Amino acid sequence: MRKTRVTLKDVANKVGVHSSTVSRVLNPETRKMVTEEIAAKILSAATEMGYRPNAFAQSLKTNRSFTVGLMVPDLTNPAFAPIIKGIDNMLEAHGYSVIVANTYNLPEKQQSTVEKFRERHVDGLIIATAKRKDKLIDDCRREGTPFVQAVRASNDTDVSSVLSDEHIGGNMVISHLAQLGHKRIAYVAGPQLFSTGYERYQGFLQGMKNAGLKPDRDLVVFCDEFSEEEGRNATSKLLAGRKKFTAVYAGNDIMALGVYDELEADGIKCGKDISVVGFDDMPFADKFNPPLTTVHTPLVNVGAEAARILLENISDPDILARSIKLKPDLIVRASTGRVK
Amino acid sequence: MRKTRVTLKDVANKVGVHSSTVSRVLNPETRKMVTEEIAAKILSAATEMGYRPNAFAQSLKTNRSFTVGLMVPDLTNPAFAPIIKGIDNMLEAHGYSVIVANTYNLPEKQQSTVEKFRERHVDGLIIATAKRKDKLIDDCRREGTPFVQAVRASNDTDVSSVLSDEHIGGNMVISHLAQLGHKRIAYVAGPQLFSTGYERYQGFLQGMKNAGLKPDRDLVVFCDEFSEEEGRNATSKLLAGRKKFTAVYAGNDIMALGVYDELEADGIKCGKDISVVGFDDMPFADKFNPPLTTVHTPLVNVGAEAARILLENISDPDILARSIKLKPDLIVRASTGRVK
DNA sequence: ATATGTTATGCAATCGTTTGCATAGCTTTT
DNA sequence: AAAAGCTATGCAAACGATTGCATAACATAT
The missing domain is CATH 3.40.50.2300 (Response regulator)
Incomplete structure (x- = not known):
């Protein structure tokens, strides 16, 4: 029960110096101000007594x-x-x-x-x-x-x-999909009030442009949060619409999981019938069913x-x-x- | 650039009282000690000036x-x-x-x-x-x-x-597997130096006993960490052994993922050919391939x-x-x- | 009107550091 | 040997809050 912590003064008393001297020794910046011999004595006494500075007192004084x-x-x-x-x-x-x-x-x-x-x-x-x-x-x-x-x-x-550079990510995704022959690409957008939601959407648009594709307004659904549920909702909207699509690009991996769910529920095989892409490469994205193609952000x-x-x-x-x-x-x- | 924070004294000066009075007012326990009228004045001044206590000073004094x-x-x-x-x-x-x-x-x-x-x-x-x-x-x-x-x-x-009650968990797993007709159940044990590793193993043993099954020493592999890799290693050891098994119970979900990998790599279908169970019910365990049967710990x-x-x-x-x-x-x- | 009690407020010490300044004890210079 | 210059240490005042104690101011009892 050593409730009483060792203070600067305790160390000082033990060594027979003033607490300010101890302070100077214990602070590397000011150590050189005091005689080596004394410094050594203080140092050893401090470790022996188990001195630990009181962070409050320090912070109070130094404002850090x-x-x-x-x-x-x-x-x-x-x-x-x-x-x-x-x-x-x-x-x-x-x-x-x-x-x-x-x-x-x-x-x-x-x-x-x-x-x-x-x-x-x-x-x-x-x-x-x-x-x-x-x-x-x-x-x-x-x-x-x-x-x-x-x-x-x-x-x-x-x-x-x-x-992370959301635009580049979008470009990479679309060019990958385009290379696989996808033209009708749906986008499940994250909340536009966050930069991630907005910039990723812009990246999608830019990517489409760069690939010479025209984004279809009916194939873009905006979500209110980055959640599985919103991913599901968006997907059911897409499925209910009359426009065909061969790939879905989601605003992040979690929404992509929602996309998975809803497509599977409709008997559609993700990765075979319809391609799905996420964003983030969250932990275990490689373990999903199927393993998720996604943009890895470091x-x-x-x-x-x-x-x-x-x-x-x-x-x-x-x-x-x-x-x-x-x-x-x-x-x-x-x-x-x-x-x- | 309001670098200078408002202090008790600042508020006190403004109102024309002593800082200790302000302190008493601001502390609910001692508020009743001071005249209501003054207290009200102090309170409004404090909020108006945007007073925030300095946590260091407080902690230094109160040791909390x-x-x-x-x-x-x-x-x-x-x-x-x-x-x-x-x-x-x-x-x-x-x-x-x-x-x-x-x-x-x-x-x-x-x-x-x-x-x-x-x-x-x-x-x-x-x-x-x-x-x-x-x-x-x-x-x-x-x-x-x-x-x-x-x-x-x-x-x-x-x-x-x-x-979490690891023993009960083990019992539930084994009785579930037994009910499905599994008798030759392998155990991929987590590190025994952690209580989770040890107790879960004990739970496995107890569960086997309760189900009237005899654990086979050759079907138990001990791992050094709760990792996918260790799960894989353990599984390859099990596969290399000559003992048959129809189910694998892993010390946690992450190890179970390693089990998945190694079984699949061997052309074995998890959940069909061999059953796999984890422990923890970590986030997204329901998204794995196949969705993982596991012990949900709250x-x-x-x-x-x-x-x-x-x-x-x-x-x-x-x-x-x-x-x-x-x-x-x-x-x-x-x-x-x-x-x- | 004096003594007594009550209550609201102020005073000042304290928590454990840091740090500018003063000074004692040296060394060096002339 | 006196003057000047260093240097190593101590002194004491902060930092911003809390809190036991003293006291002023007033109310009540005698």
């Missing part, structure tokens, strides 16, 4: 918490795990801790989360919840705490962000880069905003095939 | 951080997402923030993480990394910070834990209960340790079928 806040919509979405991993690994290596919060796409939740983070004086924020137009981002900018957007970004040009790297930029921004608050788009890859699996 | 540390082996494992969600939701509702750390099953990492948490003076710990015999748990117990184990637990009886609840117990333990440190085992369910899908 070595803590960053991370906002994600819902970490039950498996695509976020690799992102968090990338963030965590990068930050941890620099002595930072990460506080995670789910916001479930609820504005109030987002607001309260930012306030919580402010109270805890996080040194920076990573925001993976932004809408294309987001008051929250304005607030954050005004407030002054360094932050970077990851995965999704608002339209603001003067804030840093790390995304999720771990998105996280890591976001963290890196944030660190730069923390150490130099006046650095200019940077936007990074990471190149995705097309992963061809069994859900796409030559048009019948 | 309203922060808890969470250690997981690897949050890339999709099974952990729901657990974290359960934890986060519960703690958040009580004003706590969660700091997550991956330890990748590395003892040094675990050690350094606990130290980091100590520095940050977390009010409690949730540990999902424990081995059956774990020095770390001893350390934590000695140290005195409240903690609870989740998912996995050490053998210690006097520490709290929240697990992951969100495991997290939530762990958090609840921790909260109790924080508010009353002398409370006695509690161990909760949540009842799992068998989810029958297409990976199991009548024996051929």
Whole structure:
């Protein structure tokens, strides 16, 4: 029951010096100010007594918490795990801790989360919840705490962000499908109020153009969320329409799963009768039935880069905003095939 | 650029009272000590000025951080997402923030993480990394910070834990398989140094006994980690052996995926030729090929209960340790079928 | 009118660090 | 040997909140 933690003063008393001297020794930057012999004595006493600095006291004095806040919509979405991993690994290596919060796409939740983070004086924020137009981002900018957007970004040009290049992804998908002979390609679009939903749709349009295909308005369905259910709904709408299609390209892998479901329910074999493509390459996308052809976005790297930029921004608050788009890859699996 | 945060003193000056009065008003417990009229004035001034308490200063004084540390082996494992969600939701509702750390099953990492948490003076710990015999748990117990184990637990009886009831799970699986006519059931065991690996194996043995079946030593393979690769290796060993088997029960879903791979590679149809069962019911287990019959462990609840117990333990440190085992369910899908 | 009790507020110490400044104890210069 | 210059350490004031104690101000009892 050693409830009483060892403090600077304890160490100081033991060695017979003043606590400020101990502080200087324990801080690498100021270590050289004190006589080597004494420093050594202090160091050994500190480790022997098991001294650990009190992070509160330090932070209170220095106004740095070595803590960053991370906002994600819902970490039950498996695509976020690799992102968090990338963030965590990068930050941890620099002595930072990460506080995670789910916001479930609820504005109030987002607001309260930012306030919580402010109270805890996080040194920076990573925001993976932004809408294309987001008051929250304005607030954050005004407030002054360094932050970077990851995965999704608002339209603001003067804030840093790390995304995957959704346009290129779209191009790759369509050119792949076109090569397989597909012409009538349906698009199941994610929510357009998120950059992912919007940009991927733009990528689809551009890809069609580049492939010399004309997107059919009746073969595009917009969804309200990136969910299986919305994927199913969209697909049933497509099936109910009178327009034929030979391939479905979905706004993300989870929606693609919904597409699978609804097609199968209609007796249609995914990958044989109709090709399906997703986006993200979420974990286990290769295990689905059939294994899903999808755009692999380097999720771990998105996280890591976001963290890196944030660190730069923390150490130099006046650095200019940077936007990074990471190149995705097309992963061809069994859900796409030559048009019948 | 409002870098300067509003402090208690600022509010006090504005209203013309002392900062201690403001403190009392802002703290619900002591609000009644001050005249209503003044309290109202302070309250409105505080909100108007946008006062937010400085968490460090508070924590320094009160020795409470309203922060808890969470250690997981690897949050890339999709099974952990729901657990974290359960934890986060519960703690958040009580004003706590969660700091997550991956330890990748590395003892040094675990050690350094606990130290980091100590520095940050977390009010409690949730540990999902424990081995059956774990020095770390001893350390934590000695140290005195409240903690609870989740998912996995050490053998210690006097520490709290929240697990799923692995034995019952095993029974359900075996009785299901027996009912389908399976007698020669192989077991791909997870690492025995984790309670999950060990208890599930015990559950398998017990289930066999209850079903009047004799486990065949040659049909049990022990793996070093809960990974697809180990699942594959184990399966190839089983296939190489001369003993026939009609079903494979794996220590968790991820290993079951490895089993799938290796069986398919051998031209064996999972669910038809050989039945396969997993454990956990990880997200998207219903999307695999074939959809996986598995033991559903209530992951969100495991997290939530762990958090609840921790909260109790924080508010009353002398409370006695509690161990909760949540009842799992068998989810029958297409990976199991009548024996051929 | 004085003594007593009650209550609302202020004072000041404290939590454990960090850090600018003062100073004691040297060394070096002249 | 006195003056000047270093350097290593200590002193004490922060940081922003909480809280036991003192006290001013008023109400009540005698």
